[in-house]
Ligand SMILES: Cc1cc2nc3c(=O)[nH]c(=O)nc-3n(C[C@H](O)[C@H](O)[C@H](O)COP(=O)(O)OP(=O)(O)OC[C@H]3O[C@@H](n4cnc5c(N)ncnc54)[C@H](O)[C@@H]3O)c2cc1C
């Protein structure tokens with residue numbers, strides 16, 4: 001009998017690695033495996049690579065090992081389908097901590113993490129960009145998280161969230177949640193930042209970013225963190241208004257946030273909210289990763305587009321008015337991709353969609369300041385119009 | 393050992409450089425399949441796209457004596473794709489085209505790398521059913537299913553993969569491409585090579601295309617569940633059901649340890665005071681299904697069932713099936729090493745066999761829980777231990793040796809559906825005897841004179 005034990009260098013928690021029974025059930029769920037059909041780019045294959053790293057069969061510099069640590073999207077689509085409950089996300093963080101330590105970390109990721117850990121800088125950007133603000137911080141049971149990059153890129157999202165949740169407090173002094181660090185080989189710093197944010201934001205933290213929600217949950221616990229759609233549904237807030245385009249109900253699809261869906265099991269909530277104000281359209285592949293995957297779209301643009309393109313085809317084929325994101329990274333990815341194609345479909349954040357339906361704010365249109373000046377899409381006939389009254 | 397550069401060059405010419413991988417890190421992911429404790433690193437991984445490419449690779453291998461290990465999804469549980477002598481792992485997942493679904497002829501033609509689920513969905517889209525449904529169907533390939541003669545949850549009424557294979561295209565280790573069988577439901581011209589290849593575990597030829605029979609999709613399916621004080625009672629109920637002339641599609645059981653593990657894991661509200669849980673299901677015309685399930689329920693009650701529930705709707709039916717589907721995940725969470733076996737006995741001796749398994753588990757002091765297919769006597773005794781505990785692993789292996797012997801003693805077999813592979817080759821002679829073992833080797837030599845195709849498995 002061959003013995004096959006995974007003990008060795010102490011990089012990984014052996015419990016976590018041993019949990020995988022190598023059944024392969026995760027293969028059909030993995031977007032990178034679908035690209036290559038090579039076991040090495042599958043979750044099971046990557047776990048076997050991690051095992052070989054742990055036992056010393058492969059050394060740190062093995063080119064395939066390094067490639068796979070970065071080719072993986074970190075989307076965790078492999079987790080819900082796993083019969084053995086393998087915590088792949090956790091394993092990946094440990095793997096990147098090791099693989100990307102020191103000089104081996106991608107410089108761009110390094111830079112972004114540096115920016116995100118500077119709270120005063122985030123604060124300044126946020127103020128310039130006019131994120132949501134409350135005059136003072138009452139002893140509110142819930143606080144709104146502004147996000148690091150979301151504050152700068154999509155400040156309107158927090159304003160919309162606040163319109164939907166008028167009683168929520170928005171402390172101005174808040175940093176980055178650390179998800180960025182956790183996913184880029186700095187998991188300890190990721191935990192530290194999450195803890196600090198937990199101190200800065202009292203009570204239940206409501207976030208408009210699925211990825212941040214999932215990371216915060218792992219540090220602060222499930223009870224302290226609500227993603228926006230989850231919060232709205234949990235607190236029984238029913239969306240008001242109705243979103244129509246050219247006199248009919250708008251056709252809207254959802255792009256799931258990977259970590260929100262696979263890490264937190266939240267996917268019914270945003271769909272319920274959308275169908276209350278518009279026609280919810282199912283698009284093939286809507287539950288799989290869009291290729292934004294945190295810093296992935298910046299670090300591996302070509303692979304990211306390869307993941308995104310079939311998704312954009314499906315979105316365009318579905319005759320939609322809007323595609324909704326519940327995470328700023330996904331929003332940016334879809335928006336950029338759709339613009340590149342001059343698509344008539346617009347990507348919007350769920351908060352903006354609901355706020356527009358409720359009549360609070362118009363749906364954002366036009367270009368974003370961070371985007372290179374590329375062609376503006378043809379304006380579609382009949383912008384979103386608000387029809388008041390109860391929802392259908 | 394690593395391959396000669398010329399050999400690698402030749403392989404690259406055959407399938408294209410992108411589809412030959414030889415880096416240390418490229419090979420590692422192919423060192424395992426779903427069988428715990430077996431690991432063997434190949435020298436190259438080659439992914440062909442056509443039967444001609446497969447033929448060229450095999451000719452090269454026969455010429456140079458390099459082992460070739462055919463591999464589908466690598467979901468087998470018998471170390472059937474173990475590359476313990478190095479060599480070339482030949483991965484067939486790129487051959488994933490569904491070539492034809494014919495409602496007129498009730499058949500489908502697919503390449504070997506198509507997943508079982510993809511075939512099932514393509515058939516369903518035309519109102520047809522591909523009946524074999526191994527638990528691994530979302531990932532397993534049709535080629536792998538045929539090579540292992542995979543079973544599933546519907547074996548009693550529908551049979552196993554063997555009953556659906558009409559024809560194959562196979563590449564012999566010496567490079568000839570043969571077509572066995574075809575689109576015919578009747579064909580006795582020659583030895584039945586289609587059947588011989590079915591279950592040959594990648595040791596006689598590489599399957600590249602398969603023609604399978606389909607059935608009209610049954611109009612409805614429904615399920616019920618019954619609890620019994622002991623597994624022996626459940627066994628008697630099963631005998632009574634079949635004796636009554638009913639052949640239900642599904643008859644699955646969980647023993648008390650399994651029920652406990654599933655309940656702890658999934659909180660389905662299962663009864664923990666029961667000694668066995670029997671899941672029964674049938675499909676077909678709505679009134680016939682209703683009639684059969686009601687009758688099965690009555691027969692269970694007549695055989696000391698503590699409680700019988702029939703699913704009122706599809707959702708409820710799914711919820712009932714969840715208990716069976718959760719068995720493996722639930723058990724695997726009890727430790728870090730899960731050994732799943734599939735000893736099989738004649739149906740009436742199922743309860744007796746489970747009794748023997750419990751006895752053996754106690755004797756060797758290892759936890760073994762058993763679930764499986766009550767309809768066809770196929771048991772899945774599952775042992776969960778700590779991967780770092782060598783002594784426990786050793787005891788588990790001894791226990792399973794006794795389990796196989798007990799099964800053979802009851803006119804049963806060492807494996808009902810998972811296959812022999814490298815894992816159960818040591819037990820095979822006990823089941824087949826020396827004469828059949830010798831015949832197997834002669835058959836193997838006739839197909840594979842150089843002994844390059846999946847060595848160390850069947851026929852070795
Ligand atoms: C969780 C779980 C549940 C399972 N449930 C079931 C079940 O209900 N019923 C059941 O029968 N099995 C079951 N299995 C076992 C396994 O899925 C089946 O044996 C399946 O048929 C293997 O298919 P594969 O594509 O993964 O083949 P692989 O594992 O890749 O290969 C299996 C064998 O077939 C050979 N082979 C593969 N492709 C070819 C080809 N094209 N030509 C020639 N030889 C080939 C290989 O050399 C090997 O010997 C289960 C496994 C798991 C992990």
Ligand code: SF4
Nearest residue numbers: 020021023024026082
């Ligand atoms: S599904 Fe889970 S247990 Fe199975 S191979 Fe993938 S990670 Fe491992």
Ligand code: SF4
Nearest residue numbers: 030073074075076078
């Ligand atoms: S996280 Fe996503 S890309 Fe990475 S292995 Fe899992 S499913 Fe594949």
